[in-house]
Amino acid sequence: MRILIVDDNLPSLQSLSLVLHDLGYEPTPFEDPVAALAEARTTWFPLIITDIRMPGMDGLTLLSHLKEDPTTAEADVVLITGHGDMETAVEALRRGAYDYLNKPINARELAAVVERCAEHQALLMENRELREHLDEAVEERADTLRRELESARTRLRQVTGIGDVVAASPAMSGLLDETRVFHDEPSVPVLIEGETGTGKEVVARLIHYGESGNDTPFIALNCAAIPHELFEAELFGHEPGAYTGSRAGGSPGKLELAAEGTLFLDEVAEMPLSLQPKLLRVLEERSFYRLGGVKRREFKARVVCAGNRDLAAMVEAGQFRRDLYHRLRVGHLRIPPLRERPEDIPVLAGLFLQREAMRKKKHFTALSPDALRLLGRQPWTGNVRELENAVERAVLLHDGPALTARHLSFLDEHAMAEVPTPVTAGQPGAWRLDPDNLTLPDAPFDVEALVDGLVRKAVERFGGNKSRAAAYLGISRFALHRRLSK
Template sequence: MRILIVDDNTTSLQSLRIVLSDLGHEPAPFTDPQLALEEARRNRYPLIITDIRMPRMDGLTLLKELKGSPDTETCDVVLITGHGDMETAVGALRHGAYDYLNKPINARELAAVVERSAEHQALLSENRDLRQHLDSRVNEVAGTLRRDLDEARTLLREVSGIGTVVSQSPATERVMNDARMFHNDPSVPVLIEGETGTGKEIIARLIHFGESGCEHPFVAINCAAIPHELFESELFGHEAGAYTGSRAGGSPGKLELAAGGTLFLDEVAEMPLTLQPKLLRVLEERTFYRVGGIRKREFRARVICAANIDLAGQVERGHFRRDLYHRLKVGHLVIPPLRERQEDIPALAGLFLKRQAERKRKKFTSISSEAMDVLLRHMWRGNVRELENTIERAVLVNDDPILKPEHIAFLNMDRSLHCGAESMGTIPLDIENLELPEAPIDLEALTTAIVQKALDRFDGNKSKAAAYLGISRFALHRRLQK
């Protein structure tokens, strides 16, 4: 073992060197403590033996310097004490000294101390090796867990649909930012409005899961798909014997199943009017009763609602409660139709192409500029859902590296069929051969009349009237305000 010895008395120093050499060790003698300290910092010495009483720097100061440095803190320091230094030696033990030897030094005691130090250093070395191995394994496992977590997050984004949200347009970016904000406060109910196919449920999932995921449930109800007579039981659950055909032992409703997570009410405008006051009470008091139950239950979930029709208009027509509407609208998101955010089309189309090519094992990797022009010119009345279905259909029946116009030629055919079906039984407007009267035209009055006729045609449904006129519902709304 390499041993550094420090003593200003050369005779004592040489005696120590000889004894340690005879014991099979490698002593390095120093009479100057400062030089010894510098040597210890340059080269590792498992054991340092130093006299206490020395000029310029005593042994206790040297001990403190050694134990205060990362390079030398693990070395064993043995102090050599003379008569009257016993109290100092005991104090040195409290400062980290390994042991002490009394003068005159007994060779057997010296050999015993050195042997114990060698064992101690071997244990320290083994401990360091074990710690390094443990750190390496921990880092390896942590790396694996991080990769697994990243894969899980990627899968979550794909399964939930969150990965299909792209924000190339300012309008979509605003929706995304608001969704992230609402994610941080689960006490705020959120109302999401937008045309069919704009991705309202995907935004609802983004609010629930956030960017990093959420372990709590996301429970969705399509209000239009549940018979009115079963809606209350579906939402609130029921106790045993609550009604004919109820489950023995009762059954929890969606309010309970969503505990800690999110309850998503899609097409909320279709909720029975008679149940809307009960939902309002749940939101206000955060408690509810099962159907046929007498025990009050706590409601602990976020509520997100979605509507593809003008909910404010439904309120005005008495089809939806005003107080519930305003309670749901604390957080409000409006998703513009795809035709009003064309900047998102290239990114969405590229994302869908990549996904479908991987799923169907096709060659597609990119979209030609000509095909992209076709996609940008299309009206996308079905919004993002229609775009995704279009790409899937093109990939299904073709297999080329580049998506070309001929792969999506069915878009023009579908549009012709759609226009033809809408015009059956009516006299189509011949735009090319339109003849104007001699008298001046009140364009504003004519536009208002057309809009009113469209609303009458669809019984006041603004979404259908807007689609019929080829404008967005929000453009129609602005026209009505004007």
């Protein structure tokens, strides 16, 4: 890259030229700023480094001429300043200078500035080329951009997890409709409630990103993971020396980092009661102060909260502020547990299977009917997260064209919990086998055959599910297998 250097101090000019040459660039030195300006108008220099104080034409005047001339306007200009020139350097930045360097010039800082200018000029060149060829390549470029956009959206859905929200059930269809409304109204706080594993953060990200993406920050804070004594600084940030152990330069909090994006407060029920009035004030006034600070900072972010505890009950018990609760639930979503929306299980399982097979380079493409029946019988106390983990485990351990019930046999552990509680004597339809009141037949009989028959009947009763049959008979799964193998 060619670099024009302007400095009336010859030793400084020669030293700067030598350093840039050693860095691999092509320096062109000038002592006279007027001659340098004439050279810049006839030869393209992506970067011009000039001293501020020079006789005849100072650095600010040279900068103005360079920026006013169309042939030099896109060149990056870096000014060399002394200790008394800081106000002038700031004015130069306002007039379009790219950066400035303090005397004496540090070689490492010089190299960093020049490298940034080289990257900037590469981007400008790319933009110029795009503009020059836009007419002849507009349709082809548009198609490419559309493909890249779709690819970016796909990656976004994979990274954020928002692609895991499916709406096969009426309940989830209605919920997705509401997320679209909340996405369009960033000033409305949203409270998401649901059991553990239902996907509350995924829904929060869906509210933030919407269907077309969002380049503003999504800042998540797990309220249960922050010690109470550090919670205020974590949320509001702090100024230098605000408290013992604080960072010397201060630090922004999550309110500040969220900028114009979304602040997601997970497990909001765990927020200290003493801090809740301060959060309420932020929501009401849309501003805040850092801990130990006097500067009022504007708060523009959307607030989305989530929790698996009953906030309404906590309000009645005095464990959560009523006014904050009602402010947070202006927008309210309840994610139903997976057992209440069985229509979503096959779709979610298929989504997880496709994703895990791709990640682990397996050949699974579908779920077999018996696998779907097995998945549909599970209680899914861990909800969507448990289903995802089950599919991931099966894909990790097995391979094949279709995921079958055999691959998911470990789920029998959950099925054992579904064994009906035995009825007791006196209940309608009760049946009880009492060893102390048995009437044995007069003729000899085969005890082993009787036990085998009971085992077969139990296995048939539970559709071949050996874990449930073993639990029903009160024996171990190993003992049942041993009996059947005979």
